Amino acid sequence: MSSSKQPASTSFKAPDSSRLQLDEQGRLRHFLTVESLSKDILTEIMDVAESFSSVGHQAVKKVPVLRGKTIVNLFFENSTRTRTTFDLAAKRLSADVINLNIATSATSKGESILDTIRNLEAMHADMFVVRHSDSGAAHFIANNVEPHVSVINAGDGSHAHPTQAMLDMFTIRQVKKDFSNLNVAIIGDILHSRVARSQIQALNTLGVKDIRVIAPRTLLPSDVGSLGAHAYGDLRQGLDNVDVIIMLRLQRERMGSALLPSEHEYFECFGLTEEKLAYAKPDVTVMHPGPINRGVEMDAAVADGAHSVILQQVTNGIAVRMAVMTLTLGHSKVAG
Amino acid sequence: MGETLSAVDVEDIIDTMAGELAQEMKRKKRVDPLMIGVHTGGLWVAEKLHRKLGLKKPLGEIDISFYRDDFSRIGLNPQVKPSQIPCEVEGENIILVDDVLYTGRTSRAALNEIFDYGRPDSVTLAVLVDRGERELPLHADIVGLKLDLSPEKQVKLTGPAPLVLETNRN
Numbered sequence: 001m002s003s004s005k006q007p008a009s010t011s012f013k014a015p016d017s018s019r020l021q022l023d024e025q026g027r028l029r030h031f032l033t034v035e036s037l038s039k040d041i042l043t044e045i046m047d048v049a050e051s052f053s054s055v056g057h058q059a060v061k062k063v064p065v066l067r068g069k070t071i072v073n074l075f076f077e078n079s080t081r082t083r084t085t086f087d088l089a090a091k092r093l094s095a096d097v098i099n100l101n102i103a104t105s106a107t108s109k110g111e112s113i114l115d116t117i118r119n120l121e122a123m124h125a126d127m128f129v130v131r132h133s134d135s136g137a138a139h140f141i142a143n144n145v146e147p148h149v150s151v152i153n154a155g156d157g158s159h160a161h162p163t164q165a166m167l168d169m170f171t172i173r174q175v176k177k178d179f180s181n182l183n184v185a186i187i188g189d190i191l192h193s194r195v196a197r198s199q200i201q202a203l204n205t206l207g208v209k210d211i212r213v214i215a216p217r218t219l220l221p222s223d224v225g226s227l228g229a230h231a232y233g234d235l236r237q238g239l240d241n242v243d244v245i246i247m248l249r250l251q252r253e254r255m256g257s258a259l260l261p262s263e264h265e266y267f268e269c270f271g272l273t274e275e276k277l278a279y280a281k282p283d284v285t286v287m288h289p290g291p292i293n294r295g296v297e298m299d300a301a302v303a304d305g306a307h308s309v310i311l312q313q314v315t316n317g318i319a320v321r322m323a324v325m326t327l328t329l330g331h332s333k334v335a336g
Numbered sequence: 337m338g339e340t341l342s343a344v345d346v347e348d349i350i351d352t353m354a355g356e357l358a359q360e361m362k363r364k365k366r367v368d369p370l371m372i373g374v375h376t377g378g379l380w381v382a383e384k385l386h387r388k389l390g391l392k393k394p395l396g397e398i399d400i401s402f403y404r405d406d407f408s409r410i411g412l413n414p415q416v417k418p419s420q421i422p423c424e425v426e427g428e429n430i431i432l433v434d435d436v437l438y439t440g441r442t443s444r445a446a447l448n449e450i451f452d453y454g455r456p457d458s459v460t461l462a463v464l465v466d467r468g469e470r471e472l473p474l475h476a477d478i479v480g481l482k483l484d485l486s487p488e489k490q491v492k493l494t495g496p497a498p499l500v501l502e503t504n505r506n
Contacts, residue, residue, distance in 0.1 A: 044414055051399065051416045059426070060452040063402035065412070326402075330411030 020142055027331040030142045030151045031324045033160040034202045042205055046170045048323035049316070055092055056315065065326055066093035069126040074116070074141075075154070076102045076132040081290055081314070082154050082164070086129050089321035098125075113137075114144060121146055127329060128152070135159035150328040152321075158192050164289055165198035167320040169206060171313050172244055175285050179203070185212040185238050185280075186229070187270060188248025188297065189219045191259075195289055196248055197227070204228045214238035214270065218259045235270055239279035247272060247288040247297045263296050272298035277307065285309055339503050341491075346499040349464060349480040350381060354388040357431065357462055357478050366429035366458055372396035374446050375417050377435030377493040381464050384499075385433060396421040403445035419449065426454035435493040437463040437479075440472035465501065467491055 021030040021037075028041060055063055071090040075083055083099065090097040102116070117128070127150045130138040135157030142151035155161040169179075176182060184203055190196045190213045203211050211229040213220065224231040232238030239245070250266065260266060277284065286298075286307045294300045303310060361369060370393045373382025379397050386395045401416035432446055443461060450456065462478035467485050483491060485503065494500050 048412065048414070048416060051401070051418045054419045055402075058452045059454045062452065064448070065402040065404075065407050068408075326412050330407060 020139060023331050025331075028324075028327050029331050030138075030153075031162055031328055032138050032142060032151065032153045034162045034165050034198050034205065035160070037205065039205050039207070042166065042169065042202060045166055045320065045323050045327065046173055048327060049166075049170050049319040052092075052319040052322040052326075053316075055322070056318065062092055062094050064094045066090070066095040066329060069093075069095040069329060070124060071095045071097050071127040071129065071325065072120050072125045073097065073099045073129045073154075074102060074120075074131070075100065076130070076137065077155070078103070079131055079155070081317075082131065085314070085317040086152075086154060086163075086321050089318050089325060090129075092318065093322055093325060095127075095325070113141065117141060117144060121149060125149065127325065129154050131155045133157055150325075152324060152328065155194055158194050158197070160198045161194040162198050162202075163317070163321055163324055164195050165202045166324070167313060167317040168199055168246060168287060168289070169202050170320050171287065171309055171316050172285070174312070174316070175309060176243060179206040179208050182208045182243045183210040183212070183241055183281075184208050184244045184246065185214055185232075185242045186246045186248065187214045187235070187238070187272070188250060190215050190224070190227075190248070191219045191221050192251065193248050199246060200227050200229050212238050212242070216260070216266075216270070235276060236279050239276065242280040242284060244285045244287065245272065245277075245280060247286070247292075249289060249291065250293055250297055263293075267296055271296065272302050274299065274301050274305065277302060283307075287313060290314065341501040341503060344481065344501050346464070346493070346501060347384075350384045350499075351388065353381075353462060353464070353478055353480045354385055357385065357460070358389060360460065360477060361429070361431070364458070364460075366460065368392060369429040369431045369460070370396060370421075370423060370425070370456075371431045371433060372398055372421065372446075372450065374432070374434040374442060375399040377464075377495065378433050380493065380495045380499055381435055381462075382433035383496075385431075385462065394422040396423075398446060398449050400442055400445035400449055403449045405441055405445065421450075421453050424454060425450060425456050428454075428456045430456045430459045431462055432459055433462050435464045436491055437461075437466045437474075437476050438469060440470045440474040443474050443476075444472055464493060465491055 021032045023029040055061055073083055073086055087097055128141060129152045130141055131154040137156045138151055138153035153160055153162055186196050186199060200211055212232055213229045214232045214235055217233055220231050284307055286302060288310050292303050371382055371386050371391055373379035382395055398419040399417040401413040461476045463476045464480040465483055466476055466479045467483045489503055491503050494502055
């Protein structure tokens, strides 16, 4: 195997997502980012996910649609929930799944990403589900796979996490039915969050009325307006008349750095309690991608309360990932 | 453009089917059946049969898109609908309803899907139209109308109100 080592800090070239992830007929072939995808495609993903929701109620929780396909979960960065739901989604579609934890595998022996991909293609892999700490990693792989192979981005650096965004959109649609009149607030570390970026793009494409981001100034990007969202430094103002609250997980490793005050202070200003929830609409929906730092981002009472759909998000994560896998593999070229 | 089968009254056919189905279920001692319609045309026929027979269990509906055998050739049907089977399938007498029986591949897929919900005691297949040319060893127990069509012709049920049978060339 090659010795061309991919240094851990490599940033891949800025991705041109729009053409790469669609085929000649404009159908989804890879799923790398929600950016530049049309409302029709996002709606199609949610519609197909709706149909997959019933599979979880079957005695045999499986449909044969991807029988005989081989899906490789390539996780260059740790994850429990995302990998588990991708794993389960693939299994419910009857695909064969391999989980590769690359941090402890080939690349640490000096094998480059491309060599890893070539080897897995030689084993007739049909899909790569990629998580990587570098932005653009999934695009890089999608640019280099064989025509019949699809790539799904399961989170790349601070760039995108499109399946998380789509499961959140799907959950919002289930609860609120329509996007056009909604005020949606995203609270937390917007600056470093790939989840927030993808959510804001999806919410804009789906035509949400008002998108707000609420965070300390140090955790907001300098060009926050260009994200297509309104920035608030004050929780009370930001939550006024809000229909949906999306909490982000606070990366504990960033705590204590210059960007953040203490956990206690953060909770005082931006932590969600039942008292602060009252600033929003009475039927407000509370979401969180998990895992929750109870007592840092939100109170246990809110996380487990009547407004919370956090576990519904987990269930929906499986259906949405099944939809994305089926749509991309259904549109990829059949191996020759 | 479709050409209406003018000599055919779909309502009349479904009336006759309902009578035959009631007799068939009685003869085989299959009581209190669970009816399941296949999206989309089969469900239209099933809604009428369900009402005419006065069945007690609510009507189920399935979309067989995830069970098709041609996914690797043509991909996913984007109009796929959720399947809804309102009660346990285990131990039930199922009446499966579809609009057109042709190659048998849809019925095969529907049977596979039903069995993923549980093991029924029996499945009775009722179809509005049997146009022959089977590619799988399947037959319907109740057939509304037998048609002898050349392979290049298609028959299609349009609806839901009114239900009309149309034929056209591929």
